[in-house]
Amino acid sequence: MLVSDLDLPAFDHTDGSLRGEAFHAALAELASTGWLARGPFGYITLDREAGDWFLRTRQAIFPGMKIAEIFGVSDGPLYEEMARNILHINGADHSRLRGLVNPALSPRAVERYRPLARDFFNGLLDEALGENPEATFDFVQAVSRRYPSQVIATVMGAPLDDAARLYHWSTWIQKQFDAVAMATELPAIEAAVAEFYDYASALVAARRGEPGDDLVSRLVQAEEEGDRLTDVECVNLVFNILVGGVDTTQAQLAHTVRLLAEHRGQWAKLRANPALAAAAVEEALRYEPITPFTARIALEEITYRDVTFPADTIVMVCSFTANRDLGAPGADRFEIDADRGLKPLTFGAGVHYCMGANLARVELTEAISCLAERAEDLALAGDAIYESISGIYGLESLALTVRR
Helix, strand or coil: CEHHHCCCCECCCCCCCCCHHHHHHHHHHHHCCCCEEECCCCEEECCHHHHHHHHHCCCEECCHHHHHHHCCCCCHHHHHHHHHCHHHCCHHHHHHHHHHHHHHHCHHHHHHHHHHHHHHHHHHHHHHHCCCCEEEEEHHHHHHCCHHHHHHHHHHCCCHHHHHHHHHHHHHHHHHHCHHHHHHCHHHHHHHHHHHHHHHHHHHHHHHHCCCCCHHHHHHHCEECCEECCHHHHHHHHHHHHHHCCHHHHHHHHHHHHHHHHCHHHHHHHHHCHHHHHHHHHHHHHHCCCCCEEEEEECCCEEECCEEECCCCEEEEEHHHHHHCCCCCCCCCCCCCCCCCCCCCCCCCHHHCCCCHHHHHHHHHHHHHHHHHHCCEEEECCCCEECCCCCCCCEEECEEEEEC
């Protein structure tokens, strides 16, 4: 049956009122109706199997250039970035780029950054706590928004003083995946892209002339069977890693800490065994993904579960509902020591699986491990203020009381 002929429930993921528990309740009700819904730009898959299938199929790709078309982006820095973004490159060209960059971001390669991440998190926590045995502060402003940009700046070989600028650019450039922002804030997004292109180009040029012990130098020197990255490819990969590795990680860290503060029993488990930090991070990635919707566009007519999706149909994969659809009791509960069996879809799946996922997991795990070791207790000091689910789903603020 043609998908347009189905009587499907409607869900608008651009609705700014859908935040926090209101969002959770709306998605739970929607998922109870079936595996498919109608959205403002196409259709939304709701269960794990369908989400995984659409993320992995070669019959659909990330609709980056369709997004550019919808919002009238036809030239300039943002158009160039969208055309060259590894998310929007497919086939042999994508395989070649991933083959060159993957060794620098493999699980083994990113292990070297654990001490660095731990030092930065501890420093920010010290600053937030001061000399007090107990302190109340906004965790988002004091720690989570500053931490990943400090790590990624050092990892990439950029000056630490540039961390604040990297956070600013990352936040604005990530808005290209937010339909509301693209419709209302396009000039600011364009400006951030242009500024960052200049910055990344200078960084790559400097490492070409004088390589160091950093990720940009490894990208510049990456070689496979004589093949190397061009300057344009290097700049765009630096762009992807720096921009994609800041706002996303800070948002997921804020949600992880919020969940631990809300679930006192889970915090007690982590305090008793800080080695559970990696499991706590994985459970937070599953339970509250900061990318609740990921898009694909059909390259050709697709038939799945006897439903036909015409070419150019946009399908949104809802990782929030997919992550909770594990076919096992307790999948709707936050439990850091539960054996979930399957990896969450928060970082995607298939050939476009997030290339910075290993580094993000290291940063998140070290932060949560440090917090468990150093804080005797933590508790919410007010209601968390949620950001929009359209784009990167983070927190505006998280008032937290921490006792040493």
